[in-house]
Amino acid sequence: MDPSNNPDNMKRELGLLDATLLVAGGMIGSGIFIVSADVTRNVGSAGWLLLIWLITGFMTLAAALSYGELSGMYPKAGGQYVYLREAYNSLVAFLFGWSFFAVIQTGTIAAVGVAFSKFFAYFVPQLGDDVILARIMGFNISSAQLVSIALIILLTYINTRGVKSGKIIQTTFTAAKLISLIGLILFGFILMKPEVWAANWSNAFDIQRFVSPGVFESYPGFSVLAGGIAAAMVGTLFSSDSWNNVTFVAGEITNPKRNIGLALFLGTLIVTVIYVLTNVMYTAVLPMNDIATAAKDRVGIAAAQSIFGASGTAILALLVMVSTFGCNNGLILSGARVYYSMAQDGLFFKKAGELNKNAVPEFGLWIQCAFASILCLSGRYGDLLDMICFVVVIFYVLTILGIFILRVKQPDLERPYKAFGYPVLPIIYILMGISFCVLLIIYKPAYTWPGLIIVALGIPIYYLLLRRK
Numbered sequence: 015m016d017p018s019n020n021p022d023n024m025k026r027e028l029g030l031l032d033a034t035l036l037v038a039g040g041m042i043g044s045g046i047f048i049v050s051a052d053v054t055r056n057v058g059s060a061g062w063l064l065l066i067w068l069i070t071g072f073m074t075l076a077a078a079l080s081y082g083e084l085s086g087m088y089p090k091a092g093g094q095y096v097y098l099r100e101a102y103n104s105l106v107a108f109l110f111g112w113s114f115f116a117v118i119q120t121g122t123i124a125a126v127g128v129a130f131s132k133f134f135a136y137f138v139p140q141l142g143d144d145v146i147l148a149r150i151m152g153f154n155i156s157s158a159q160l161v162s163i164a165l166i167i168l169l170t171y172i173n174t175r176g177v178k179s180g181k182i183i184q185t186t187f188t189a190a191k192l193i194s195l196i197g198l199i200l201f202g203f204i205l206m207k208p209e210v211w212a213a214n215w216s217n218a219f220d221i222q223r224f225v226s227p228g229v230f231e232s233y234p235g236f237s238v239l240a241g242g243i244a245a246a247m248v249g250t251l252f253s254s255d256s257w258n259n260v261t262f263v264a265g266e267i268t269n270p271k272r273n274i275g276l277a278l279f280l281g282t283l284i285v286t287v288i289y290v291l292t293n294v295m296y297t298a299v300l301p302m303n304d305i306a307t308a309a310k311d312r313v314g315i316a317a318a319q320s321i322f323g324a325s326g327t328a329i330l331a332l333l334v335m336v337s338t339f340g341c342n343n344g345l346i347l348s349g350a351r352v353y354y355s356m357a358q359d360g361l362f363f364k365k366a367g368e369l370n371k372n373a374v375p376e377f378g379l380w381i382q383c384a385f386a387s388i389l390c391l392s393g394r395y396g397d398l399l400d401m402i403c404f405v406v407v408i409f410y411v412l413t414i415l416g417i418f419i420l421r422v423k424q425p426d427l428e429r430p431y432k433a434f435g436y437p438v439l440p441i442i443y444i445l446m447g448i449s450f451c452v453l454l455i456i457y458k459p460a461y462t463w464p465g466l467i468i469v470a471l472g473i474p475i476y477y478l479l480l481r482r483k
Contacts, residue, residue, distance in 0.1 A: 037281025045253025047314025058222030082275030092355025093261025101416030127162030187340025241457025
């Protein structure tokens, strides 16, 4: 290819469909089959269950539409890292990249990998998370952890063979899980239970908190209620995250100034609609108490059993395996492009800024694989992701605020696509994001300060790297 067409010297082999499926595939993992249990324990009613998912969907769409302007301005590898560097400075960009490598992307890869292995154990019980193979330095090493690591290594290897290899897996598995999810929703509505639906929607907007099986109670005051809503949104925001991964591979997308913005809109819209319909389906086949108390929070399994009977477990387990396999492929494919951009700036391992003979950042892929595997073995990825959700939203807010900053700093830079609804929609997202973070700081501090500590650890690392540079 002509290097002048792509300053990153990467191969532009991802079209609009590929980019859209990368957005959707990165968002849909195992969360939609699990998170609704915790949401229901915090809000206790069908109407509020849907409202939480709708609020999250609105925030995701608003952010995605705003990112379209930035993606058109900087159609190169690195995405959000590049936007933060251009709007602020290299320190802010590095803190995002550091958090991304330390927890956000690698922790998500680990969590999705373990989710795959847990559902794979429905078919091969010997590979379950309760089969402990060894105990090292206080950590239990289970069969499921080794399966998840094997999955991460396999997908990493495939993606070192070139972006086309990763694209084939992403397109195939994302299309399969979208079709399967739509099928599950349709069967749920066809075989719905009228008495369950009537009971769930009789007092649909009475917000309550779960106390014990069969017992919900009203919140004692506004402050506790606000904390409950914020806690409920942690899971839904995590389940709707990774939509921005498509911006990281901008150097490999054809006509990026047009296709990235369109892919962000189409991908997030498709997933938001599917998430809301899935939760409507849950309320059509399961009483609210059964959603709140689903075994191991696996609401999807409970719903599939209600719809398909005994075979429902296997059907849903297979769907989750397809979903998490495709999701992890997208996360692995896109993550290394951030480290590539950081290395180009001298803020990551130098070798991560090099492309292999297949025009992909192979070293970045393998170091991401190694760290995600360590997180799999530690078993602490879930705690880390709870802690980092707060930080993820802060970086989204900073990035969208960057649209306003860049219109002042670089008013003449080409903007083939301008943020939809500017300035109203970006401002609404910023206010909603700040409100979410403030509520977590006040009412759920355990979700906030550990994440801030992880980010702060990046500051001395940044200055050490500057000295080396």
